[in-house]
Amino acid sequence: MRQPIELFHHLKQEVLLTYQKHYPYFEGNWKTFSSQDIQNLIQLIETGVKQTVSEKWIYTHLKPETNEKLPRKDMLDILSQLVGYSGWDEYVFKHKAIEITATPIAKTNTKKRRFWIGGAVILGAAIVVYVVKFSKTTQTIEVKNAFTNAPIDSEEIKAVVVENQVETPVTIVDSKLQLPSEKDSATIVLKSPYYKDKTIVVHKETNTPIVLQPDDYPMMLKGFMKSDIKDWQTRKEQLQMILADELEVMVLLKDNLGAEYFNKQEFSERLIIPSKAIKKMKVVDIQSNKDNKINFIRIIQE
Known part of the structure; x- marks a missing residue:
């Protein structure tokens, strides 16, 4: 048992x-x-x-x-x-x-065992047919940066289909939304830490890319975390401009070691000097206050 x-x-x-x-x-x-x-x-x-x-x-x-x-x-x-x-x-x-x-x-009961094995084979074949059918009826739409026209990293986008106030997640592969094309149209909501949210109605015949407008302050934050800028004074001044005084940062540690919390001063001190640890951090959520300053950041340490 x-x-x-x-x-x-x-x-x-x-x-x-x-x-x-x-x-x-x-x-x-x-x-x-x-x-x-x-x-x-x-x-x-x-x-x-x-x-x-x-x-x-x-x-x-x-x-x-x-x-x-x-x-x-x-x-x-x-x-x-x-x-x-x-x-x-x-x-x-x-x-x-x-x-x-x-x-x-x-x-x-060997006969019953064979019956179940045969049933499993039939079920497996049905699943294969379903997958093949699904792949043939999938509509793919690329998501791009509105300013650069470059594809947006799949891990930086989250999308859902909204129907009757129910949200169904959308698979994103190679910067392309994978949408079942059985329906004539679907309402899609796209979100990203670095781009402005967008709601769009996609029709079955739609094949033009969806463009998202970069959010200036989160994009600057991304640049600070990924670049090798050595001018710490400039970093410090710019961080003061884009981060709210009430900033809360939650960093989920790898290997299930829990989470760390930082305020504005503590987080800014980490960002002023580039490091490998900072570059390995992945931002999964950014929120801003009414003045568009960043007041919450959720990060996964990879």
Whole structure:
């Protein structure tokens, strides 16, 4: 009989399969699950289960290949609901029931075993047909920088289809939105830490790129973090201009080591002198106040 921690590992795989149904172009595993995949999964849970899961929780409990401790039951309930169960109790009950009924069948009934194998082959073939069909009915639209006309990095964009106030995440591959083309039109909302939000109605025949307008202050911040500018005094003055006095910065540490928090002074001191650590930081969210100064930054340390 499987132990609860083993059932949790099985549940993690079912969560991954559920994610792949919504993002068929993802072919990796939890180890290769990117920060963008994490954002997509959080959105998927919010849309499908009406619950929230933090980035830190996913880094701590889903990305590791092995887990020594079972997560809290309320979180197990959320994941179980995502894959189609009422909660963790039903998930455990039904999987234990499957084990009990599967053992004698495997030992005593070869014909039934063959029947199930044949069914699995048919199901696999159906899945292949579905994937092929989906790929043929996918509309791709490139997303570009309005000023430079260059493609925008896929990891810097988040997009959702909005229908009846429900948001469905959109897969982005090589700077291109992957949209199912069954419907004549769809309302798309695009967001990015470095570009201004945009809502656009995309029609089935649309093939022109979507252009996003850069947000000046976040773009300057990106330049500070990625460049090798040595003039620290200039950096200091410009940071004073674009960062709000009430700035809060949350840095999620790698290897599930938690998070660090910085205020304006602490964060500015880090940015004044370029370093490898700064260049490895990935900004996933930037918010601004009414004066357009940056007052919140969420960063993942890669």
